[in-house]
Amino acid sequence: MEVTQNAALKGGEFIIKPTNAQDVFTPADFTEEQNYMYQTCLDFLAAEVHPILERIDNHEEGLMRSLMEKAGRLGLFGVSVPEQFGGLDMDFPTSLRVTEGVGGGHSFPVAFAAHTGIALLPILYFGNDEQKAKYLPGLTNGELMGAYCLTEPGSGSDALSAKTKAVLNAEGTHYVLNGQKMWITNAGFADVFIVFAQVDGDKFTGFIVEKNTPGLSLGNEEHKMGIRGSSTRQVFFSDALVPKENVLGEIGKGHLIAFNVLNIGRIKLAAACLGGAKAAATQSVKYANERVQFKLPISKFGAIRFKIAQQAIRLYAVESAIYRAGSDIYRMEQQLMAEGKSANEALLGAAREFAVECAILKVEGSEVLDYVVDEGVQIYGGYGFSADYPMDRAYRDSRINRIFEGTNEINRLLAVDMILKKGLKGEIDLMGPAMAVQQELLSIPSLSQEEETGLFSKEFKTIANLKKAILMVAGTAVQKYAATLAKEQELLMNIADMAIKVYTAESVLLRVEKEAAAKGAEAMSVQADMARVYLTDTIDTLEKAGKDAIGSMTEGDEQRLLTMGLKRFTKAELLNVRDARRRIAAVVIEANEYAF
Incomplete structure (x- = not known):
């Protein structure tokens, strides 16, 4: 994978700095080899897993192991493993792509991810030469299984x-x-x-x-x-x-293994959720096109089209964020290797640098999958509740992902804690931008209009203001609670929700702007609809989370000042979301599958 040699932001720095669209990696940048690996995973699921889902769920003796052994022989276990141990030695975004590829396999990706991630990687990254030589070849080719x-x-x-x-x-x-x-x-x-x-x-x-x-x-x-x-x-x-x-x-350094491997595991779980969500979204629209009520396919009705569109919007947005972060990790890995770090040290260091983004994506990825399968059940109606139809299994299988790799509550708390600690250590400059926001709150809003150019000039101004809202709320929380802030979990959850949505909204805008520069705005018009609707939903999330936070820690004049600031920072032009969602749904319905 070729990566441009730009100066990537540090982990968590997205809150205080903008990103150039041309600097992000998007799924349009995947190489032929990466897409081949992805297709290999889809073909494997179609041939080996999907036809026997009931047998798998019934724990037929030896069945899951035999499927895992087949995946090992295909080389799917060895994506991140050096060639000397029988692996393919491919880059980090490719490993994410493979994880996404198997994500639609229900129970299978759980076994796959546990083996290739938290079981194999500790030996790869922390094992000595003898341990690697003894265990990695078997774990890579499927002769050995890990837990x-x-x-x-x-x-x-x-x-x-x-x-x-x-x-x-x-x-x-x-x-x-x-x-x-x-x-x-x-x-x-x-x-x-x-x-x-x-x-x-x-x-x-x-x-x-x-x-x-x-x-x-x-x-x-x-x-x-x-x-x-x-x-x-x-x-x-x-x-x-x-x-x-x-x-x-x-001895005594086991936490380094556990926590470093979990950073990688979190973003990979998001990728697996993405794969599962794409499969469920496709099943949803296929059923909506087949199911006739009142002499029409239910995909003709606005309430169903809303669901189909919203599935696509949230899927497309989190996919944009996953591969943006994956590329940032890879770029940092290359930088650390250029500085003399070993390949293992470089990847662990890069994942540690972007641990904030990994936690954010674990939350958003698992919650997007939950949303998609929940609406999938609703689209299927009564059949969605039947074990004879696919949404029953998809709905039940999804739920664990909000608990795996650290609960979503823990990951929300971690994301905010890690950002604040980076600021306190001087690794990123939070203080300067936070003080600037405080000054802006006390100033009269400028009425001057800058000339707007670019596909998303207004939207990126909105993103910049939403980041100010985060800094305003987080800065006030730090001032109010200082060393006891960790005990204010409800408040930290508010801040986390704001950061998660802003990172994802910015990611999808960057993706569409970059791809529109190459393909033309007209070719990306529906994707632009998705980016704008997601941003509209993000504004609503920030307004609610911001109000809850401000109301819980201030009163009187200070509360009025911060509320006015929140209103200023979340102000945006009204979007006709109905028509935008209709255009998005029309593309998916016509394609009869998740089409992006």
């Missing part, structure tokens, strides 16, 4: 409070593990477990544990609301003997 053991009955979001213990034996040859892990994906057929335990009671450490380790045992398969075809079991350790050479990384 990741972090969550415990008493520690979910608070992962570092894990109680599983590891004690070096008297001979100094093995660590003795005792404890319990739960909700472990792939546990039923995994050969290799990445396990986190406390060494000497307080040194959070990673281990590579093989399935035949004495003292390792499994619970029964969990009965789950959705993703029923994925293997989910408890894993127990009772004096399990793990060779000392299977310590992963450094």
